[in-house]
Amino acid sequence: MRAYSAGTGDTISFWSALAGAVGCGGLMLFVALPLAVSSPFPTPKDRVWIVEHARPVALAPMGTETEEAIEAEADLEADESGPEGGNGSPADILSWEPTFSLASLSMVDADPGVTGSLGGAAAVEADGAEGAATLAPAAPAKVRRGEAPDEIDDYLWEAYLRTPTKKDGSGDFTWKDPAAAKRMNMSLKDYVIRGMDRDFRETLYHMGKALDADGLRWSILSAFRDDFRQRLASGFKASVGNSLHGGSRRTGGYGHGRAIDITIEHGSGDASEVWRWIDRNGARFAIARPMPGYDPAHIQARSNWKQIAETLRAKRSRYAGATPRD
Known part of the structure; x- marks a missing residue:
């Protein structure tokens, strides 16, 4: 009986020792060894951890210079290349916004009659990856010289100047359009007004006249915006190049903008009155507030804006006793 008990104890001790050895070996093989040879830093192929020169921007309050969170645009323009806000990737959510050094500038400082004039504006500077760097001016835009300024451009420019200080929930951005116009070596009027598509200007003209007739002194907060100007925009916005205001990829750039930010002349009422009017009547002018x-x-052009613009142009020309321009 004692011999049997001793043998059983020896067997248990053997298997216990073997199990312990196997356990220790597995721990070394699958835990300690990978930890010993691994890097304490995440792998570079996973860009989630990389800190770039971009910062997340929270949704701005109503009435701000937000812009194009564009699931809604897909419904209005199903035949377009895609939603303006992109596919929801981090690049679309993160807005790169350089730090600028600018003197205080109001709209009255900008001389619309002189190309590139910015009054007392200081030079625009941006913090680049290697320190502060002055942004080189872009090549002058090709203004369609054959299309002479007319009553439409003059009227829209007057509507733009009705609100000389451009301000929203993100702050005062009066200086941004003049800075972009100077970079393109253009007058402010040519930049913000003639940067919009000719057909879109036609629809805006007729819509604006109807607003005026109803006693609503509307005004333009922001009209054409090139890619540079889009970088300056604040809030949740379309990625650079994808803005209907005139993004190079989305619309083709200068002369093709088909969106504006609209408000009411300061002291003339509440901007919501203009917005509600557009909700009720915008379809007549192929304009939507998505x-x-x-x-x-x-606000932006609807899918049938080209056809509506031709109809409105013919009507205007008929009243003026002239034939429609080519």
Whole structure:
């Protein structure tokens, strides 16, 4: 009996020792060894951890210069290349916004009659990856000289100047359009007004006249914006190049903008009166307000804007006793 018990104890001790050895070996093989040879830093192929010169921007309050959170645009323009806000990737959510050094500038400082004039504006500077660097001016835009200024451009320019200080929930951005116009070596009027598509200007003209007739002194907060100007925009916005205001990829750039931010002349009432009017009557002019919650000031061309513009142009020309221009 004692011999049997001793043998059983020896067997248990053997298997216990073997199990312990196997366990220790597995721990070394699958835990300690990978830890010993691994890097304490995440792998570079996973860009989630990389800190770039971009910062997340929270949704701005209603009435801000937000812009194009564009699931709504897909419904209005199903035949377009895609939603303006992109596919929801981090690049679309993160807005790169350089730090600028600018003297205080109001609209009255900008001389619309002199190409590139910015009054007392200081030079625009941006913090680059290697320190502060002056942004080189872009090549002068090709203004369509054959299309002489007319009553439409003059009227829209007057509507733009009705609100000389451009301000929203993100702050005062009066200086941004003049800075972009100077970079393109253009007058402010040529930049903000003639940067919009000719057909879109036609529809805006007729819509604006109807607003005026109803006693609503509307005004333009922001009209054409090139890619440089889009970088300056604040809030949740379309990625650079994808803005309907005139993004190079989305519309083709200068002369093709088909969106504006609209408000009411200061002291003439509440901007929501203009926005509600557009909700009721915008379809007559092929103009829609797709984001009343996120960006109530943003209006844009509807899918049938070219056809409506031709109809309105023919009507205007008929009243003027002239034939439509080519």
